[in-house]
Amino acid sequence: MTGSAEQIALLVSQVVARLAERExxxxxxxxxxxxxxxxxxxxxxxxxxxxxxxxxxxxxxxxxxxxxxxxxxxxxxxxxxxxxxxxxxxxxxxxxxxxxxxxxxxxxxSDHLGHQVRLSANRLLSYRDVATLDPCWLIVGRKTLLTPLAKECLPTRHIQLLRQE
Incomplete structure (x- = not known):
């Protein structure tokens, strides 16, 4: 490598390191x-x-x-x-x-205790929608429907369902 190529490589590595730190x-x-x-x-x-x-x-x-x-x-x-x-x-x-x-x-x-809060736009929540969620508050509209399997999954996944009026 030439001197300028080494300088460019060093500069690029420094920029990448700073971006990783910022992240x-x-x-x-x-x-x-x-x-x-x-x-x-x-x-x-x-x-x-x-x-x-x-x-x-x-x-x-x-x-x-x-x-x-x-x-x-x-x-x-x-x-x-x-x-x-x-x-x-x-x-x-x-x-x-x-x-x-x-x-x-x-x-x-998140709430004041650090629990994640998720907002849902879905009008229907199935097992597939809730089975992959980490423990959280799940805020849904008052008319949102839940499948029976999704309802059963909520407590086992430690998901607090909150319906908005």
């Missing part, structure tokens, strides 16, 4: 910090934002895409940088989530 890094923040905006350096160094325990009003503004809310705008900016967004919510808020409006957004959720 593992999570930036945790509260709603008040999010409202103040996020330094773009955070997006360069972290692949995931973890918003901790926001209130239901913010979740509703996020679902509506309220661009006047600085916290909503900050999340949109994070998405534009390719950053994943995870939100942990208090369990008491789960039933009030605007499920259908949140489904299209690139979000993941």
């Amino acid at each position: 593992q890094r999570i930036y945790a923040l509260r709603l008040q910090q999010l409202r103040q905006g996020i330094d773009p350096v955070v997006f360069l160094r972290h692949a995931t934002l973890h918003l901790q325990l926001p209130d239901l009003g913010f979740i509703q503004r996020l679902a509506e895409g309220d661009g006047d809310d600085p916290a909503v705008s900050a999340l949109h900016e994070a998405w534009s940088w390719g950053v994943r967004v995870h939100i942990s919510l208090h369990q008491q808020l789960l039933a009030a989530l605007p499920r259908s409006k949140l489904l299209p957004l690139p979000l993941s959720f």
Whole structure:
């Protein structure tokens, strides 16, 4: 290899190492910090934002895409940088989530104890839909039908079904 080829290989390996490091890094923040905006350096160094325990009003503004809310705008900016967004919510808020409006957004959720929260758009849940799920909260619409085998599978997989009214 020539000197320049070795330099290019070294540079590429350094970029790959930094990207791999970024992929593992999570930036945790509260709603008040999010409202103040996020330094773009955070997006360069972290692949995931973890918003901790926001209130239901913010979740509703996020679902509506309220661009006047600085916290909503900050999340949109994070998405534009390719950053994943995870939100942990208090369990008491789960039933009030605007499920259908949140489904299209690139979000993941957990409750305040760290249990995964999944939103489902399916109108029918079969065994196949629930058998591969890890223990979680599964939030479905009030008219969602479950097959008998799916119902039987829920407790064995430690899945808490939450129907929204």
